[in-house]
Amino acid sequence: MTINRRDFLKFSAGTGLMLSAGAESARAAKTPELPPEAVGILYDSTLCIGCMSCMVNCKKANSEPGGALFHKNTAGKIPFEYTEEDHIYDAPESLSAKTLCIIKALYNEETAAPVNPGEQSKSFIKMHCLHCLEPACVAVCPVAALQKNPETGIVTYNKNRCFGCRYCQVACPFGIPMYEWEKASPSVVKCQLCNHLYAQGRYSACCEFCPTGASIFGKVKDLQAEAQRRLALKPGDVYAYPVKRVDGDERTEKVVDTYVNHIYGLNEAGGTQYLFLAGVSFDKLGFNPRITDQVYPDFTWDYVSHVPALIGALLVAGTVTRLVTQRLDKKKNDADQGDDAS
Numbered sequence: 001m002t003i004n005r006r007d008f009l010k011f012s013a014g015t016g017l018m019l020s021a022g023a024e025s026a027r028a029a030k031t032p033e034l035p036p037e038a039v040g041i042l043y044d045s046t047l048c049i050g051c052m053s054c055m056v057n058c059k060k061a062n063s064e065p066g067g068a069l070f071h072k073n074t075a076g077k078i079p080f081e082y083t084e085e086d087h088i089y090d091a092p093e094s095l096s097a098k099t100l101c102i103i104k105a106l107y108n109e110e111t112a113a114p115v116n117p118g119e120q121s122k123s124f125i126k127m128h129c130l131h132c133l134e135p136a137c138v139a140v141c142p143v144a145a146l147q148k149n150p151e152t153g154i155v156t157y158n159k160n161r162c163f164g165c166r167y168c169q170v171a172c173p174f175g176i177p178m179y180e181w182e183k184a185s186p187s188v189v190k191c192q193l194c195n196h197l198y199a200q201g202r203y204s205a206c207c208e209f210c211p212t213g214a215s216i217f218g219k220v221k222d223l224q225a226e227a228q229r230r231l232a233l234k235p236g237d238v239y240a241y242p243v244k245r246v247d248g249d250e251r252t253e254k255v256v257d258t259y260v261n262h263i264y265g266l267n268e269a270g271g272t273q274y275l276f277l278a279g280v281s282f283d284k285l286g287f288n289p290r291i292t293d294q295v296y297p298d299f300t301w302d303y304v305s306h307v308p309a310l311i312g313a314l315l316v317a318g319t320v321t322r323l324v325t326q327r328l329d330k331k332k333n334d335a336d337q338g339d340d341a342s
């Protein structure tokens, strides 16, 4: 595959490198396999009430040591995002360097008709890293700062390896990785399925604190089976939905809504460990219809291997940025320590 200027500009224009490349690449897609102990999340939009407990508790859990938002310098502080008028509620509008998980309400403004079948006039969608089976972010990272755990399939980030090229941000078809622009020593930030909690017998905070069963944690095989079971239900049936964990004892009975007959994430981008069910089509919930079932890292590697100059420039720019910001950070810390000592 060759790359021309038009393709390059498309590629460098922003998130979703492979969305541009995908239409033009004819490479055969691999069939990715689930890691043996793959864990993930099933989100069922028909059960979601938009309470945002998942979002708030994601921030809290990830501000603890080991969490994706934890920083020594800000230990003990949860990075809530307030509006200018209101300093009471955490109110992020989208994923950011302080928000790994976002709940959005979507209204059908065009027709003013209810978006969900039944009484609701809006639908909710919860977005965070999908832990792709073949993650584009991992494929493009030149220093393996992003890695997919071979057992659990969780896509993790190692700040110590990262030199700040942000190639992962461009590559992710879902626009997930965020960058700490405002920090002197910035990192990439994204959901790591709360894997720092597992040793304590805990699991993903968004599921631990979801009161309705809209977000449930578990083995991906069990989540897939649960999603299939729900699609086989009839609207109006009563079903005992698992709450918090797919394999737990906690259940809540609810009248089944009408599902769109599709499990998003089963095949998209080659398959993901975060699965979605909904009562309306997924493009109405903000999913990019250009994301296909193809495995995106194949396209990514085509680009990477054909644009060495770009990689070289990114390496140099990223390394310089990293070194300068780390030096500034060190100076600031030294100054702070000096102040403390005096």
Ligand code: SF4
Pocket (backbone or CB within 6 Å): 128, 129, 130, 131, 132, 135, 136, 137, 138, 155, 171, 172, 173, 174, 175, 176, 177, 190
């Ligand atoms: S959703 Fe994006 S950041 Fe998450 S694993 Fe897939 S490519 Fe990586």
Ligand code: SF4
Pocket (backbone or CB within 6 Å): 054, 057, 058, 059, 061, 062, 100, 101, 128, 190, 191, 192, 193, 194, 204, 205, 206, 207
């Ligand atoms: S798994 Fe953890 S980090 Fe990821 S969205 Fe849920 S609470 Fe946040």
Ligand code: SF4
Pocket (backbone or CB within 6 Å): 047, 048, 049, 050, 051, 052, 053, 054, 055, 103, 124, 126, 206, 209, 210, 211, 212, 213, 214, 215
């Ligand atoms: S905690 Fe559950 S019900 Fe509440 S907004 Fe999050 S996913 Fe929806």
